[in-house]
Amino acid sequence: MKREINRQWRLAARPAGRVTPADFVWKEEAIRSLADSEVLVRNIYLSLDPTNRVWMNAAPSYLPALEIGDVMRGFAIGAVEDSRHPAFSPGDLVQGILGWQEYAITNGATVAKVRRDLPVPLHAHFGLLGHIGLTAYFGLLDIGKPAAGETLVVSAAAGAVGSLVGQIGKIKGCRVVGIAGSDEKCRWITDELGFDAAINYKKGSLVRGLMRHCPGGIDVYFDNVGGETLDAVLRFINLKARIVLCGMISQYDGDKTLPGPSYLANAISKRARLEGFIVMDYYDREQEAVDALFGWFAEGRIKYRVDIVNGLEHAPEALSRLFDGSNQGKLIVKISDEPAR
């Protein structure tokens, strides 16, 4: 049965500071017919990621800025309902930037088929084996280049990317110290995921925590948060340290008067490297990462957890939870049911 109405969240306003549900507006519109090369996708899972906040700013980032009134941008997985593109047929499962909506009409060239030969949940294709897993894998291994015996520090360590980074660091023989925002998260990454130590930055001094848990200094820092956390880490970097600039969630509220790292000069004394990266640059090496990540997962060496919110209508309030740290695992909105396999 084909629906005729598409329900969407559109950008209502640029967030002033922290994003709130008031920055989105709910809209219903008729589903138009397809042009050549287009496909109609029924969205099933929507991925909520910190980078969503960056896309809402007026300034372009690694993608063009959204305009007010645009359908909110987001990674999603869905099922093809109708196709005028030769590569896709109804029933195919696809992923791409399909937006915060029940149905997406998109050029077939901008979506990729989801492989179904691996025994993982469908949403793992944007989690462990998708942009989350690839971010952790290439960011840590290609930019961070950890060696066995080195000390790796990860911020937002209980988050979707951070929790994988720490586990990959352990597989590579590093001492891994995670920074997270609650005792429960700290327990999870040490007791369940095998991190060597965890620092609850909301309880006591991060600087003292780093001194205590990184007695030999820090060789690799995988930075998801920026700001004061980056600054604290810069105080303890070793010679030739590598800092992976993956995200700066502390800076995303758009207040440019926030100070950056005062200890950046340490990067000179220590001949350190800070390097930004975006996972999209690595999609041509996807197979390498998927093989490794699935292999580790199948061997029980990598775990992950998901936090699934039911119903597109809850997406705005769910996004807020990413920024107050109350989500537990990869945050996903379930928009519609998976097809029977």
Next chain:
Amino acid sequence: MKREINRQWRLAARPAGRVTPADFVWKEEAIRSLADSEVLVRNIYLSLDPTNRVWMNAAPSYLPALEIGDVMRGFAIGAVEDSRHPAFSPGDLVQGILGWQEYAITNGATVAKVRRDLPVPLHAHFGLLGHIGLTAYFGLLDIGKPAAGETLVVSAAAGAVGSLVGQIGKIKGCRVVGIAGSDEKCRWITDELGFDAAINYKKGSLVRGLMRHCPGGIDVYFDNVGGETLDAVLRFINLKARIVLCGMISQYDGDKTLPGPSYLANAISKRARLEGFIVMDYYDREQEAVDALFGWFAEGRIKYRVDIVNGLEHAPEALSRLFDGSNQGKLIVKISDEPAR
């Protein structure tokens, strides 16, 4: 005639903010006799460098911190007066970290002979062909990796290192924009050294200057100053930009509450790299740099100027001039006469 008294500047206090002559104390002491492997050097030229200020802080940098009462650390060139090291004889010209003093007693292993086969002034061995030249050469070419047609921005562009960086950038085919602190300096780097444009950061907005003179964005930034200048540049970096962290003169006054760059998050969107380096890591490749730099100098493609202060007694006030920007060229203190050749 051998002197028996050595006159020295020693560290009297850690500077609180900007370094002043009151942070040094003048001392005279007898010259002791040499132990095995030691050489006695009569210092001729003392190099004053921004990094001297870093060495005065309590925190170690890439070298151990000085203690209060230590002879002030500095690069110098001198003549061997007496030697108990098999590799050195009286009359040899040597360079090394010989300190702010008339005579240095040092292990022969820590000084290097100055080559005299090139027709350059003696002090060029710590200028164009010494740590200044090597800093510009390896920092720009190894860390910055400029390509022809790219836009290179240099701060402290009329300084000893910056002026060489810009000229090497021109030789490599870059569009070169310098940031300096006076109209005279700006004229010198454009009219005499061939920079494409110069921005006087003390006059008008640096951000507007960068917008005007870097219409295609910034590919390589050679940073000698850090702070707000680095932050301004970060707003205009291109994809895969490279930022050479060479110095942070704006941060050397030790006030750690100074903000770092707020726009560091741009390094993520732009997949940029910021990398610190110290010239000492490149001494094993000295010959490569000296050959290139001397070759360009002999062809008239590289110019430099020196600002020579006569008399060790003036070293502290001369050092202050590095930080108020009033020196014009590589700042050198002449301590004693060159030997006749």
